[in-house]
Amino acid sequence: MQDEVNDVLKAFRVGDAAAFETLFRLHQRAVYGWVLRMVRNQATAEDLTVETFWRIYQGHARFNPERGFEGWARTIATRATLDWMRRQRAETELTADVAAPGGSDPGVAEEIRRKTVQAFGRLPPKLRVAAVLAVVEEVPHKDVAAALGISVAAVKVRVFRALRLLRRDLEEQGIRP
Amino acid sequence: MMERDDEQMRSLLKQAMPPMADEEPQRDLWPAMRARMTARPALPHWFDWALACSVLGFALAFPAAIPILLYCM
Numbered sequence: 001m002q003d004e005v006n007d008v009l010k011a012f013r014v015g016d017a018a019a020f021e022t023l024f025r026l027h028q029r030a031v032y033g034w035v036l037r038m039v040r041n042q043a044t045a046e047d048l049t050v051e052t053f054w055r056i057y058q059g060h061a062r063f064n065p066e067r068g069f070e071g072w073a074r075t076i077a078t079r080a081t082l083d084w085m086r087r088q089r090a091e092t093e094l095t096a097d098v099a100a101p102g103g104s105d106p107g108v109a110e111e112i113r114r115k116t117v118q119a120f121g122r123l124p125p126k127l128r129v130a131a132v133l134a135v136v137e138e139v140p141h142k143d144v145a146a147a148l149g150i151s152v153a154a155v156k157v158r159v160f161r162a163l164r165l166l167r168r169d170l171e172e173q174g175i176r177p
Numbered sequence: 178m179m180e181r182d183d184e185q186m187r188s189l190l191k192q193a194m195p196p197m198a199d200e201e202p203q204r205d206l207w208p209a210m211r212a213r214m215t216a217r218p219a220l221p222h223w224f225d226w227a228l229a230c231s232v233l234g235f236a237l238a239f240p241a242a243i244p245i246l247l248y249c250m
Contacts, residue, residue: 017214021207024206024207024210025207028202028206028207029201029202032200032201032202032206033197033199033200033201036197036200037196037197040194040197042200042202042203045202046202046203046204046206046209049202049206050206050209050210050213053206053210054210054213054214057214112189112193113192113193116189116190116193116194117193117194120190120193120194131190132194135187135190135191136190136191136194136195136196137196137197138196160183163183163186163187163190166186166190167182167186
């Protein structure tokens with residue numbers, strides 16, 4: 001089995017389209033799930049999954065089979081998501097369906113929830129991604145660091161800055177967390 | 178104090194934005210991927226070329242305006 005996977009990875013590296021399709025089908029769910037955690041919108045996550053695999057397809061020659069496909073794909077997916085976030089207007093992001101799965105804690109007033117989500121959407125994309133993965137999704141810091149291509153310490157700094165900016169934004173709106 | 182504030186913000190954020198459930202795409206994404214792979218690269222519109230030529234011509238005619246243009250971008 002492992003030999004088969006290695007053969008597929010080697011074939012992909014030299015540009016084999018069939019190997020790419022195999023990898024796409026093997027990893028699309030993982031990539032989609034990772035992107036969904038950051039963008040919190042199914043349609044956007046689907047588009048960004050395709051965009052991620054398009055970048056993977058174009059960058060096949062840069063792939064190092066020894067480093068594994070999943071981590072590489074995750075890094076590319078994170079970059080694609082950051083690029084998408086930079087193109088978006090802060091006001092249009094993380095809208096209504098942001099809290100769809102699971103539902104919110106009824107103890108949090110709807111108004112505060114809405115303003116928190118909006119304020120979160122106004123954070124710089126780099127801080128937003130670090131915070132949503134590390135705080136909301138509770139992804140281990142080392143995994144966030146690997147996906148962002150930064151150190152664990154840098155992830156902690158980004159999360160700290162994100163929370164501080166979020167607090168300041170909410171306080172300016174008269175909300176004292 | 179700082180740590181307590183930090184914990185409060187974490188808690189508020191998690192309540193406002195619950196973690197996403199582990200989901201699959203709602204459709205097979207391979208057809209979209211294949212369409213992207215087989216699509217011909219889009220050529221720039223003629224208007225884009227005309228605009229680029231105009232800017233280049235303007236920059237050659239008025240080189241002193243380049244810093245102003247860069248500042249405006």
